[in-house]
Amino acid sequence: MSTSKTGSDSGSVKVSASADELEVLQSSVAAALTRHAYGEHALFAIRLAIEEAVMNAIRHGNLSDPAKTVEARWSVGADSAAFHIIDEGEGFDPGAVPDPTLDENLEIPSGRGLMLIRAYMSEVRHHGMGNHLEMIFRREAAA
Amino acid sequence: MASETSRLRFSSQGSVLLVEFADRDVLDEVAIRQINSELVRQIEAAKTAHVLVCFRGVEHLSSSALGTLITVNSLVKKRGGQLRLSNIKGTILEVFRITKLDRLFQIHDSSEQALAAFPKG
Numbered sequence: 001m002s003t004s005k006t007g008s009d010s011g012s013v014k015v016s017a018s019a020d021e022l023e024v025l026q027s028s029v030a031a032a033l034t035r036h037a038y039g040e041h042a043l044f045a046i047r048l049a050i051e052e053a054v055m056n057a058i059r060h061g062n063l064s065d066p067a068k069t070v071e072a073r074w075s076v077g078a079d080s081a082a083f084h085i086i087d088e089g090e091g092f093d094p095g096a097v098p099d100p101t102l103d104e105n106l107e108i109p110s111g112r113g114l115m116l117i118r119a120y121m122s123e124v125r126h127h128g129m130g131n132h133l134e135m136i137f138r139r140e141a142a143a
Numbered sequence: 144m145a146s147e148t149s150r151l152r153f154s155s156q157g158s159v160l161l162v163e164f165a166d167r168d169v170l171d172e173v174a175i176r177q178i179n180s181e182l183v184r185q186i187e188a189a190k191t192a193h194v195l196v197c198f199r200g201v202e203h204l205s206s207s208a209l210g211t212l213i214t215v216n217s218l219v220k221k222r223g224g225q226l227r228l229s230n231i232k233g234t235i236l237e238v239f240r241i242t243k244l245d246r247l248f249q250i251h252d253s254s255e256q257a258l259a260a261f262p263k264g
Contacts, residue, residue: 019171019172040234041234044202044203044234047170047203048203048205048238051170051205052205052206055172055205055207100242101242101243106243106244106246106247107213107216107217107247108213109209109210109211109213109214110206110210111206112206112209112210112242113205113206115241115242116206116238116241116242119241
């Protein structure tokens with residue numbers, strides 16, 4: 001992955017349970033996307049997916065344990081952007097997450113993060129026990 | 144009479160409690176927890192049961208913010224009122240559509256339209 005003069009097109013950030021490092025991650029990714037002239041909708045989609053993925057990893061993966069961190073790796077290219085969000089938890093079965101859009105689940109306040117990630121990203125894969133999420137945003141898929 | 148917190152602005156519009164956001168991003172967990180507790184406190188203290196949440200100026204929101212709106216909707220309904228939402232930017236409206244929460248919430252283009260839709264009296 002190439003690196004521009006004004007910033008990096010890839011990087012990694014360790015995010016603690018307080019999520020204090022999340023804004024640095026978001027700003028770095030947004031700067032790289034802007035350098036590659038990604039549109040407003042792409043920036044919105046990627047910001048939301050990163051937010052949901054990292055917060056899910058902190059809450060449901062690391063169970064908000066302050067001794068654990070979430071590793072967020074990212075790379076932005078001309079045609080696509082890839083993200084790896086890895087927590088130190090025991091993983092989960094993504095197929096077992098209830099569908100929050102069913103009528104009986106519509107008034108449950110939580111459980112929408114993963115579906116938003118799937119809706120906004122071009123590809124979503126779970127590696128290992130489910131504690132490693134890979135998300136790819138392809139530019140041609142952007143609305 | 145309006146009161147102000149760091150995250151939200153509250154004012155009375157006839158029989159409706161109007162809520163507006165001070166921040167353009169409603170993403171941060173700490174901020175959302177603060178918004179949640181402030182909303183619940185203000186709604187429980189309000190003389191009227193109806194609530195309008197105006198999203199003017201809001202650029203981003205997360206699923207946690209949606210969760211707060213669902214909690215507020217339940218509280219407002221329990222108090223015999225209606226919750227209506229207005230001025231939601233297109234990109235955020237898409238989040239409501241993806242999650243099908245546009246079926247749960249009554250969403251209006253403008254706060255004027257929303258205020259006119261509340262029951263009179």
